[in-house]
Amino acid sequence: MDPWFDLGLPLRKDNMSIPRRDFFKLTALGSATLLAGAAEADDDPEPLDFDKAYGVLVDTVACIGCRKCEWACNDFNALPTQELAAFEDKAVFRTHRRPTSAAYTVVNEFAGDAATGKKYTLKVQCMHCNEPACASSCLVGALQKHKEGPVVYDAWKCIGCRYCMVACPFQIPAYEYHNALDPQVRKCTFCASRVIDEGRKPACVEICPCEALVFGTRSELLDLADSRIKTSPGRYVDHVYGETEVGGTSWMYLAGVDFAATELPRLSEVPPSHQTEPIQHGIFKSFVPPLALYGLLGLVMHSLRERESDRDGADHE
Amino acid sequence: MSNHETPAPVRAKFLSPGTKVLLGLMAAGLAAYAYRLIAGLGAATNLDDQYPWGIWIAIDVASGVALAAGGFTTAALADIFHKEKYHVLVRPALLTAMLGYTFVVIGLLADLGRYYNVWHPMLPSMWQGNSVLFEVGMCVMIYLTVLYIEFLPIAVERFRGRVRLPRPLSVLNGVVESWLTVCERYLGRFISLFIIAGVVLSCLHQSSLGTLMLIAPSKMHPLWYTPISPLLFLMSAIAVGFPMVIFESILSARSFRLKPELGVLSSVARYTPVLLGAYLAVKIGDLTLRNAWSYVFEGSVASVMFAVELLVGVALPVFLLARRRVRHSVTGLFVSASLVIFGVALNRINVFLVAYHPLYPGKVYFPSWIEILVTTGLISALVLIYRLIVLNFPVISVSRSDNTDATVPVATGQATLDKVG
Helix, strand or coil, X not given: CCHXXXXXXCCCCCCCCCXXXXXXXXXXXXXXXXXXXXHHHHCXXXXXXCCCCEEEEEECCCCCCCCHHHHHHHHHCCCCCCCHHHHHCHHHHHCCCCXXXXXXXXXXXXXXXXXXXXXXXXXXXXXXXXXXXXXXXXXXXXXXXCCCCCEEECCCCCCCCCHHHHHCCXXXXXXXCCCCCCCCEECCCCCHHHHHHHCCCCHHHHHCCCCCEEEEEHHHHHHHHHHHHHHCCCCCCCCCECCCHHHCECEEEXXXXXXXXXXXXXXXXXXXXXXHHHHHHHHCHHHHHHHHHHHHHHHHHHHHHHHHHHHHHHHHC | CCCCEEECCCCCCCCCHHHHHHHHHHHHHHHHHHHHHHHCHHHHCCCCCCCCCCHHHHHHHHHHHHHCCHHHHHHHHHHHCCCHHHHHHHHHHHHHHHHHHHHHHHHHHHHCCCHHHCCHHHCHHHCCCCCHHHHHHHHHHHHHHHHHHHHHHHHHHHHCCCCCCCHHHHHXXXXXXXXXXXXXXXXXXXXXXXXHHHHHHHHHHHHHHHHHHHHCCCCECCCCCXXXXXXXXXXXXXXXXXXXXXXXXXXXXXXXXXXXXXXHHHHHHCHHHHHHHHHHHHHHHHHHHCCCHHHHCCCCHHHHHHHHHHHHHXXXXXXXXXXXXXXXXXXHHHHHHHHHHHHHHHHHHHHHHHCECCCCCCCXXXXXXXXXXXXXXXXXXXXXXXXXXXXXXXXXXEEHHHHHCCHHHHXXXXXXXXXXX
């Protein structure tokens, strides 16, 4: 399909290991150990085991569109909100909504089947990718994938370039454009403080009344998804969205109709970061290519100057 | 520089009808910039969650960096490959690059939501080597420093032996003077190291700008989404370097009523059909290999923009500059160089704005008035500062043969010595 792959260009390799963090650091160690010392220790050298990481299975067939998850999310994350009862209003389904900087998750209705007219509801939030494009793109490491699953944002590091928003294949990160002095990137946190520190379920899962949201390790959830598909094959299409999309995500979906009918985008199995990181690491392989270019240019400059000065010398004599 | 040209401050007035217009645009831009800082990005721009990047990234940063490429291409030609006759072009190109990158940073600061954190990539604890933007940021930061170091000899030449600071600071005269002496003594010895570093740093970040959008494969139009995008960015930056120098030389000659250095400009223009032609060939080869030609004829806005970029901005100037007659006419050179600049700037706008299709667009992004005013204000300020510097520093060379030329007495006759410095 992609001729450049056949030509051996370093793209679309599916067998990349976990992003290497060492490539700039290798050469920097000598000069920057003093400054970096404390921070270097934080880096987790072990590859993340995505199957052991936590995730959530969203069952759009079981979902009744009660929107309690929206309320719980707003409540836990201290976002602007209303009474729980106000979320029973189904009128919001008339317009398609997206997560915003003030609402990390929204539930949308979609028409599944033209023939039966059956409607489904689908909760939208950050997918917490196994290999997140946002984290790969962030130049200061303000977005990080935790081994427990959540992709977490650190506003203190962020410079506000919004490259993560360009990079996200699900168009999730939202920006506080109205905030002039302290704008932040906002998105679902996977309730990281609950999940990582307390081992509790995220707020939306805890409130869900009908097992449309199930919390567990990724491998448990994949097993659960498989058994739901197998036990009621008429109810579900045989596709767990997020199992392979962009290299797999912590949040995954089940649906009763082809996912093309949902707002979830059709995506390749290759994490977006695999398009850029091989190029970056190729150019900077232990700094050899830049240094080689420097040496080459130095050589050219020197040898041509010799000739020049010879000629000058001859002129003077 | 043994031949005939010596750089000297240009003798002309700072104010002209043109500069007054630019001063007005600069003032408007300043006000718009202040508004953005006070009211925030949401009030000042048309950016939203679907379109996180607008013209401040596509024009001020991406096109700005590309059009500042004259600095490193000219340095490579004259200082590394020792094509001595092009030395007259080095200082104007260096000044353009220095100011260009300075304004890239100023433009970027307007776009950064948390601009006060712009220094964060310098902290090793925050280094993120997987990020393309990290490399671009580091390279631009270091290259900007290198550019100021490269400009230092010009400042030394201007002020050495002539340091006369105003009253309260005049006690420092001796210190500054001796510092300049030290600079003069050692800069010459090490300047080559910085010149080569400038070329290497340029190659790195010019190409990496082309890698940036590759992280969004599902949102990019296939006409511009190619894994060789970094190569195309580098080749187009190299190709636009000399046309930019030609464009500026002709403009500033006209503005200062000097005779354009037609001989040197025609001569350096010979490289452009080769460099730009190679870029065109690679671009066509890339389209063919990816089977992407059908997108050129799909009739969408993107396909039209691509066709304009390729035909008007690349193929036409290659055709024009391949002709001796065009290269030897001031008008021909100016028009062709303008086309190349247009083509490369349009390419950056296409890659960063036109090719970008968000997944859930509400309305299509178009820049707000504030965004446009900031961009035009920055460009105007750049031109004005360029003018101020060439009036006060030895940047532009007036060839000695011009002294006998009829145009020069006209220029000097009208000029009053500028006393800004």
